[in-house]
Amino acid sequence: MRRRMAALVAPVAALGLLLAACGGGSGGGNGLQDAGTQSVKSADINPQPLDKLKDGGNLQWPIDLMPDNWNYHQVDGTVADGAYIEGAILPYVFTQNSDASVALNKSYFTSAELISQDPQVVEYKIDPKAKWSTGRQFSWEDFAAQANALNGKNKDYQVSTTSGYEDIAKVEKGTDEQDVKVTFGKKYAEWKGMFAPLYPKELNSDPGMFNKGWAVKPEITAGPFKIKSIDQTGKQVVVERDPAWWGEKPKLDTVTYKVVERSALPDAFANGQIDFYNLNNDINLFKRAQADSNAVVRQSNNPDYTHLTFNGAASSILADKDLRLAIMKGIDTVTIAKSILGQMQKDTTPLGNHLYLKGAKEYADNSGPYKFDANAAKAELDKLGWKQSGDVRAKDGKPLKIRMVIPSGTPISQQTGQLLQSQLKTIGAQLDIQQVPTAEFFKNFVNVGNFDVTLFRWLSNSFPIDGSKGIYYLDPNNISQNYGHVGDEKLNKLLDTAAQELDDTKRAADINAADQEIWAIGHQLPIFQSPGAFATRKTLGNFGSPGYANHPYDYLKIGFLK
Template identity: 25%
Template structure:
């Protein structure tokens, strides 16, 4: 009996030693992790539940071609995987990102960037000034790149591992703004190409310093992003984001209602306006609205004789009930346009953001002053025997609501004596009419978004090039104001120039203002920490999202 008790005590001691050794081994493995022993390979606390959300997107994100220096793949995913030197903040403020600070020479042509220390790419390789130079040299000489930061960049020089200079051939204040874009200015690891480090190397996989990295990808189905274990900033609260491709807008709404998707909307996967009441009535979903940075408006063809008359352009603006567009057609998703850009855009203020109201009687009076009258009683005014009849071009593939908006405008212009013939075109034909043939009198269009406004849009549509006149409206005085604005390093001079730009647009009624749309997203209430981003390529502050119970 004593012998058996001794044997049992021996077995017990052996079992204790085995268990103790197992704990020591587990602790040793944990202490060797990349996150100080508190997290697994994705940055998720060890033993904690996986936190994932599913985002419904409209198109394949192109993970296999998500080269930081190219224009392929989803911009929103570019911004999740790759960081830039700087980041676009609220109302165009420029914030530090991979560059902690920067200096600009007095003539505005030399930028010195001071880079963060201790940053690594998602494969563990070091981020440094040489990696920035490598990234930029892959695209800066590409003739297809229209960015000023590319065309004007003369040299990029590495001073040391954490300092570099960029020298430009002109003064242009939006250089920093362009460096915040989602592509192609973001930084990719030299290890992401073959052969590694070769500027002309073939892109192999997306390797960035951003908070997220690709785990898996099925073309036209889904992409799974997980946390970058080497991320230099505050770690995301989620461990995984699943991007599910759902091309049909109504199907995205159904996915939200069924729980197959947690988030949808914004540029990654727009929601149909008519579905807003459905989402608002669903107790499991919340509708998130935020003022957008673009506007929808009418371009006037300055080659159309009738539209060369300022009174006619003013009359068209005064005849359009912009409040009715918002209230009756868009379910309150947006606001009346009071200029070319909303207040969310840099340099737009309450003082310079003004436009024509709704006054059909004044519109009729202006047409009469321009020499138009309805001599035969058919409801359409004429001048010198020619009826005031305009072709109105639009497309609805990208913006389904444009059809109902255009029909309302057609009705309101008819009420003041202008006949409007609607032409709904397929996107290719629509853009051909806009950019090439100018086969329209009126065409509905939208401004660019966030970091591209106001400078890039004004240069693109309201400023001539060496090859062609301005796209939207040609005016030498307006162009001189634009040149002053983009070429000044003085903030006060820029603001004064933009005040003059917006004033000139108003005085000459160079376009037809319509509405400023809101950015709309639907979010499952189990998702916490939702906050809309400041750009369309970062529609959500992804790193702040979390999962919680109601």
């Protein structure tokens, strides 16, 4: 099951079915080639002009779970599946492109611009045609109410994040009700990621409404689609075209979101019950999709990667930074990726960045000094006093035994752990794998630092500082998502600098400087980025593997071929 998302970056247990530990072979009927022989697209969605698509149709969309709350900004509502549905019925100021850049959503706004840098002031101009389902026009009061709810000052609002909103000094009316001016008390570089989605002021009016008012259903919408039905018993949500929509008419009549167990996805697709599914890094599902005459496998750089988190707390054997770096050099991530992903992996180069993933135009490989080199790892362990003694090195009588915690019943994690075990044995380190109940994995182990190393996935997006600062910033009073307690003041300052740099080019340089420091302190080791493989019905146009362009999906252009 997909773990509940933080507002912008989310940890996910590395769940999956049993994988074949082999690659190679031909790509089969879908034209895929062996690993490493094809470039990876920023998106693979079967792009089609709208006149090639049918007017109408129902897209059947599998989800892992029903939202517990339709307010994405409330702590129970911050889930990926909920965000996918809300993208069809609610406004976003900016939308993500496949290469991680963003674009103004002109269905709702005529402009959104930084009009002053000191103080930072952003002006939003709302399209006068934009109306909520109540008939009320969007106004500056919607922005003011959302900022007030999410700024963290009133603890009765159970918010999933205060990022950006806590830096707002005031929201005020401009020249008219549809002119919004937001003044920041502290500079906030990634302001384009805010108000995503934007909710009506009625939701944010008081904590009770914010926390529980939309727990059953969205009470007010404003999108190309509206809610047709929500079936909690059958675990299904249907949205339909909203005749009050003022923008470009969507091609689809309806979208049906239905909960489908991951193990049942291939059969559901074969039986016509769903129109696509995420292959979730499973080579067996990949091969089955290739063999399905109604399916095509679409792949792109996906903002989702598997990594090792190291524990730098005093209680862990890996508290020593130099030991963490030596261990990192003993891990061959390319071999692991090939073994797990097989022919799904088109790009066989290691993932060399924690903040910008492949597919983002600002991506740079900063891993140079820390790449796999078993001989260098052995030499550094010798230098640190970890001397070979039989199969396992020791220092001051203490063996080099590292405890790796993974969730039970997760074959991908198990297979990765076994590969790591073999590689670390080569350099004289013993990896002891502890499998724990999946329900306890985050709560009782990861979140509280009860591990030496652990393995899971991060889901990312177009705003690396807002989404990742909590992972890498070291604050003894607020661990946030820095589960390994690894960090230093230099990294904190680099992250702070990037968070307040309003120039996009300079900020990208600052973010890459911060990533270099993340490598230097041995914080985490990226293992592989998801190959972004989806089984998609051949008749679908403008849909498939979207890269970063999933926040929200472009519902206006999705449709079935004529």
